[in-house]
Amino acid sequence: MNKIWLIVQREFLNRVQKKSFLVATVLLPLIFPAIMGVLAYVAIEQKKNATKEIVYFIDESGYFKPDTAKFIFKPFNGSAEDGKKAVEKADAFGFLYVPKFELKEPKGITLYTKVNPSPTDMGDIERIFETNIKDLKMQQLNIEQKVLDELKTSVSISSIKISEGGQEKSSNSKILFGVGMAGGILMYMFIFIYGAQIMQGIIEEKMSKIVEVIVSSVKPFQLMMGKIIGLASVGLLQFLIWIILISTLSTVVLGFFGLQTPQQEMLQMNEQYQAATQDAPALEVMKSLGQIPWGYVIFTFLFYFIGGYLIYGAMFAAVGSAVDSPAEAQQFMFPITIPMLISYFALFTFILDDPHGPISVWLSIIPFTSPIAMMGRIGFGVPDWQLALSMILLVGGFIFTTWFAGRIYRVGILMHGTKVNYRVLAKWFMQKG
Numbered sequence: 001m002n003k004i005w006l007i008v009q010r011e012f013l014n015r016v017q018k019k020s021f022l023v024a025t026v027l028l029p030l031i032f033p034a035i036m037g038v039l040a041y042v043a044i045e046q047k048k049n050a051t052k053e054i055v056y057f058i059d060e061s062g063y064f065k066p067d068t069a070k071f072i073f074k075p076f077n078g079s080a081e082d083g084k085k086a087v088e089k090a091d092a093f094g095f096l097y098v099p100k101f102e103l104k105e106p107k108g109i110t111l112y113t114k115v116n117p118s119p120t121d122m123g124d125i126e127r128i129f130e131t132n133i134k135d136l137k138m139q140q141l142n143i144e145q146k147v148l149d150e151l152k153t154s155v156s157i158s159s160i161k162i163s164e165g166g167q168e169k170s171s172n173s174k175i176l177f178g179v180g181m182a183g184g185i186l187m188y189m190f191i192f193i194y195g196a197q198i199m200q201g202i203i204e205e206k207m208s209k210i211v212e213v214i215v216s217s218v219k220p221f222q223l224m225m226g227k228i229i230g231l232a233s234v235g236l237l238q239f240l241i242w243i244i245l246i247s248t249l250s251t252v253v254l255g256f257f258g259l260q261t262p263q264q265e266m267l268q269m270n271e272q273y274q275a276a277t278q279d280a281p282a283l284e285v286m287k288s289l290g291q292i293p294w295g296y297v298i299f300t301f302l303f304y305f306i307g308g309y310l311i312y313g314a315m316f317a318a319v320g321s322a323v324d325s326p327a328e329a330q331q332f333m334f335p336i337t338i339p340m341l342i343s344y345f346a347l348f349t350f351i352l353d354d355p356h357g358p359i360s361v362w363l364s365i366i367p368f369t370s371p372i373a374m375m376g377r378i379g380f381g382v383p384d385w386q387l388a389l390s391m392i393l394l395v396g397g398f399i400f401t402t403w404f405a406g407r408i409y410r411v412g413i414l415m416h417g418t419k420v421n422y423r424v425l426a427k428w429f430m431q432k433g
Contacts, residue, residue, distance in 0.1 A: 007226020053093030183375030184347040194235040202320030220410035228313040307394040308371030318405035322412035339368035351376035367397025
């Protein structure tokens with residue numbers, strides 16, 4: 001155990017003291033606020049200098065009533081063919097031709113432009129016609145707008161979760177959806193990134209022959225464990241620094257442009273609505289956020305990050321020990337990452353849509369898929385027995401994969417120039433010694 005700890009210290013200090021670690025740890029948190037600052041500046045300037053595009057139109061139907069909220073509509077005197085030609089020469093966004101049409105079937109309306117219009121532009125013009133036609137139909141049926149407004153009813157259903165002890169807690173499915181999605185995506189990214197770092201580090205040491213000196217004083221299994229745990233501690237440290245720096249710098253950058261972070265906006269909304277003593281949706285959102293057990297969620301995230309990282313880290317370490325270059329490792333990477341890909345795609349197709357369904361439950365229990373799947377479910381509330389079973393199996397999965405990978409590692413780390421395939425890996429695994 002003492003030798004493993006020494007290797008952990010070596011790996012941790014070697015990584016932390018590298019310039020690449022310092023650059024990545026400091027530069028990445030600077031990039032995100034910088035991007036936010038640039039986008040905020042561009043958006044503000046674009047809004048200041050925005051000019052409405054000109055659209056010429058011919059209305060043969062008599063139904064078109066222009067809305068100048070986004071475009072400046074100008075009648076065109078001439079034929080439709082002349083209008084098309086005018087667009088090519090004039091400094092205008094396009095030419096709109098409105099033929100005669102039936103209100104039941106508005107057909108033939110065409111927009112001619114010099115560039116391909118965006119979906120937003122097309123949607124804005126389509127909504128103008130939809131509003132006009134709706135008003136005309138209402139007039140034909142002698143229906144007043146006031147009557148339609150009275151028919152519209154907004155329904156808001158409160159969601160209350162009742163615990164086994166009878167305690168009631170409000171919940172918000174959209175917020176829980178966001179918590180699950182963010183947790184699952186972060187889990188996928190960090191496990192994959194830091195797992196690949198283990199493989200790359202082992203390949204580099206194997207190629208530099210340093211490992212042959214190290215294994216003369218420690219067992220290969222101890223070396224593998226030390227590298228995995230050492231890099232895991234580096235990953236956790238880097239992750240915590242990123243969270244602190246990105247949160248702080250983002251607040252400063254947005255504040256410089258007079259904008260607010262989502263957290264600040266929600267706090268401000270909460271204060272405003274509390275002052276007005278109104279039970280509004282924004283206040284319900286704040287109430288739901290306040291009742292999410294963030295300490296429990298963060299603890300679970302860290303547990304599954306460490307567990308998932310150790311499982312996949314062992315497998316990546318075995319691959320790194322078996323090959324002599326990253327190119328050779330590609331053939332073994334895909335089978336390892338299949339469970340991660342399954343859980344990642346299932347996050348959006350099954351887990352977030354039905355967090356308590358059979359597929360979601362099983363994916364959150366199986367050790368190879370549980371880190372991502374459980375983070376997708378955790379915000380919706382997971383029964384204690386399912387969480388306990390999942391955690392126990394995750395620890396058991398780490399022990400199994402470490403034992404499995406260690407048998408390959410102990411042989412592969414000392415092999416050079418061997419053409420490796422799955423048959424060779426199986427031979428190394430079965431080899432005694």
